Amino acid sequence: xxxxxxxxxxxxxTLRALFAHPLSHGVRVSQVEALLRSLGxxxxxxxxxxxxxxxxxxxxxxxxxxxxxxxxxxxGDAVLRVRHFLEEAGVSPGHEEAEPDSPRGDQSHRxxxxxxxxxxxxxxxxxxxxxxAALKPHGLWGSGENLSHRHDRDIAGQRAPLDSDYLAxxxxxxxxxxxxxxxxxxxxxxxxxxxxxxxxxxxxxxLLDRIVGVVTVDDGGLSDEGLLAxxxxxxxxxxxxxxxxVPGQEALQG
Numbered sequence: 001x002x003x004x005x006x007x008x009x010x011x012x013x014t015l016r017a018l019f020a021h022p023l024s025h026g027v028r029v030s031q032v033e034a035l036l037r038s039l040g041x042x043x044x045x046x047x048x049x050x051x052x053x054x055x056x057x058x059x060x061x062x063x064x065x066x067x068x069x070x071x072x073x074x075x076g077d078a079v080l081r082v083r084h085f086l087e088e089a090g091v092s093p094g095h096e097e098a099e100p101d102s103p104r105g106d107q108s109h110r111x112x113x114x115x116x117x118x119x120x121x122x123x124x125x126x127x128x129x130x131x132x133a134a135l136k137p138h139g140l141w142g143s144g145e146n147l148s149h150r151h152d153r154d155i156a157g158q159r160a161p162l163d164s165d166y167l168a169x170x171x172x173x174x175x176x177x178x179x180x181x182x183x184x185x186x187x188x189x190x191x192x193x194x195x196x197x198x199x200x201x202x203x204x205x206x207l208l209d210r211i212v213g214v215v216t217v218d219d220g221g222l223s224d225e226g227l228l229a230x231x232x233x234x235x236x237x238x239x240x241x242x243x244x245x246v247p248g249q250e251a252l253q254g
Contacts, residue, residue, distance in 0.1 A: 006096040010212050011035045018083050019093040027074045029065050030213035038209035061085045110235050111177035115184040115192040122173050137166035167199045174207050181234050182214045
């Protein structure tokens, strides 16, 4: 495990917090989920606000993911569960750190993806600039049909195919970023965050370690200012807020 999955700096920070003494109470569920996925673990949402954690080689546990739309910190029991889960898999605070491949801090390329089956808003943060663009599906998910219901998903007894073109274009948007934050809502196949993560596991596993958080948001009430506030929590040092500019369009007002 140590050599197979060297960790980027933001994941190392989360790992050290999980093993901190005294017990840390400031570790975000979303950041732990991102760390575990970068190590090759599977993270599955269960009922009762629980997450099932499993390594392919056999280790398995579950934790409470908290309640409400704001991403909570792990409680003490969850921190100990995750710590034991990692120890059994041979992961320790001394886990190998990946060599940085680009500038850090304000000069790094940070990406926020606000994901939905009908549209993905892409916010690119670099230095003190914030750019906004939108990706829309052209294939199956661009039809406007609600595919979250069983009768829409099942075709001749099988689940409807993924819109692979849309997922591939979202993945391509991630390739130029050093760190990526996924925002969205829903459960199961209605949650594009989880659909995208499954796609990345199969098609672009090299992008998984760039994800710093998987955050649930209230789509109906999320402003640009609110989105950047969430980004600040996960990226750390955040550039001064300027109007979001869409290439070729007038500035969007927050």
